[in-house]
Amino acid sequence: MSADRDLGALTGALLAAARRAGADQADAMAVSAEMTAIDARAGGLEHAERAEAVEIGLRVLIGGRQACVSASDHSEATIAEMAERAVAMARHAPVDEWLGVADPDELASRRDAAGLESADPGAAPTPEALEQSALAAEAAALEAKGISQVESASASYSRRLMRIEASNGFAGGYARTSHALSTVAITGEGLGMERDYAGEGRVWAEDLPAPETIGKLAAERTLARKGAKKPPTGAFPILYDRRVSASLISHLLGAVNGSAIARGASWLLRAMDEKVLPDGLSLTEDPHRPRFGGSRLFDAEGLPTARRTIVDAGILRGWTLDLATARKLGLQSTASASRGLSSPPSPGISNVILSGGQGSADDLIADMGRGLIVTSMLGASINATTGDYSRGAAGFWVENGQISHPVNECTIAGNLRDMLLSIRAAADAEPWRSIEVPSLLVEGMTIAGA
Structure with missing residues (x-):
């Protein structure tokens, strides 16, 4: 058999x-x-x-x-x-x-x-x-x-x-x-x-x-991290390298998840049809991409999956819903149910693409003048209701639009709603990632370093 x-x-x-x-x-x-x-x-x-x-x-x-x-x-x-x-x-x-x-x-x-x-x-x-x-x-x-x-x-x-x-x-x-x-x-x-x-x-x-x-x-x-030291404390632009930039979009995806919306525990609870990203950026889910680990033709409740737009030219257009959250909200499921062997269905995403970036990461570095490039993060303090954000980070310090030296042992903080509205995206996303996001420059975040 x-x-x-x-x-x-x-x-x-x-x-x-x-x-x-x-x-x-x-x-x-x-x-x-x-x-x-x-x-x-x-x-x-x-x-x-x-x-x-x-x-x-x-x-x-x-x-x-x-x-x-x-x-x-x-x-x-x-x-x-x-x-x-x-x-x-x-x-x-x-x-x-x-x-x-x-x-x-x-x-x-x-x-x-x-x-x-x-x-x-x-x-x-x-x-x-x-x-x-x-x-x-x-x-x-x-x-x-x-x-x-x-x-x-x-x-x-x-x-x-x-x-x-x-x-x-x-x-x-x-x-x-x-x-x-x-x-x-x-x-x-x-x-x-x-x-x-x-x-x-x-x-x-x-x-x-x-x-x-x-x-x-x-x-x-x-080797590029050799000799790392703490950055200065203050408000600076931060460039999220493409290695870690998907984490920012993951917070947005969590905030539009039907479970959070149905519980009323989301910093985007009342943001439908409002601007959540800059005008030129769109966020799309495509569960039908060949050779991607999250691709599927049906979800965990047997519904047919389809490409859908989550954010269209900066405007939030849809929650991520399974049957139960859709029914509670009076909407239709987005065929987003996932589940494990010992857990019931819950909303989840498959392959997500942030489109609309322009230029290279080097262009963003040149434009930022003085600030921080983040290449790795650890720990997280995220308020799901307000979007207040704080994480440990390491990466490289930028002076006069050029990388100066590696940095470590710092904390970066801001508010996710404000951060996402201010981002500038490069066009350097790695197309093999399940959340395909380029390097992202965020203006005016707080850095706690030396």
Whole structure:
């Protein structure tokens, strides 16, 4: 029996058990996954990990109540126990009148991943091949003069086959693969130690950069950080390098998520049809991009996905909604439901593109005069209701429109609504990222440094 038929048998058994246990509605998931990860260090194997599993999940709904359960055992007894336990849990859950599976006439007609190239058809790389890739990345980093050690060099591969089936008649699934390489390099010693990294992931192995490219880039970034010191304190422009600029747009995406809007806990709660970005910038979601890890033809509730505009020429045009949040808000789902084996559906995004940037990052650096380029961040204090923003940051100081020296140990702060309205975007986005965002210049933020 093929893997997809195996998963179909499991989801069918889960739904049948849910009906017998007394569920009004139900949906079931089954996932078959395999993963191999290799870490290399000091010219040898540091760590190897291999995992294979088939896991199942069940959501049941009874009179506006729901519960979710999951398991890694697939026996008939376990499936029956899961259904009975889920129904018992649901009977004690709070009532939410907006819960429920999709109507049959809302369901997607395309129920696989045809045309999305979501799974690499090539053979899975062997552990030995992954080890050689990690070692090659490490060696390339160590070739750079000034690199004292490589903290880690990693290569990994995963393949995941998913199937979802619901009591409304929907049944669909697809496979997804991931190939990844990363390297963390170190320069200096003791209090003068600095580190940086390079890492990328792709759906298909042939799209992944060579290990030597990853290793050299990690070394270059690390050496550029040598001699970092604290920046001055004050109000300055900040350039978010394209390595980290997607984080700003992620905050916007979180603020337009239907869960936050339905709870009334969003700093963009009353911003529909208002300006949230400068005039020339638009934000689009495209779940149908071939060879992207987030692409899908249907969402976790079986609705057909489609390209949609979130921000059009600076104006907010849509929330991100699943069925429950759409019903609560009196709107239509944007087919944005995501879910895990042990969790109910919730709104999520797939592939997002910020368009409208002009010029290069160097042009923005020249224009900023004096300020900070942020290349890495840690920690976060974000007020979801007001948009007040504070994060630890490191990067490079700019004087007279040119990079002067590396900086670290500083905090940057502002208000997200004001920050996003003031941004200027370059045209240097990396097209392989799931949130494709170029370098972004933000005016007048606060830097707490020396």
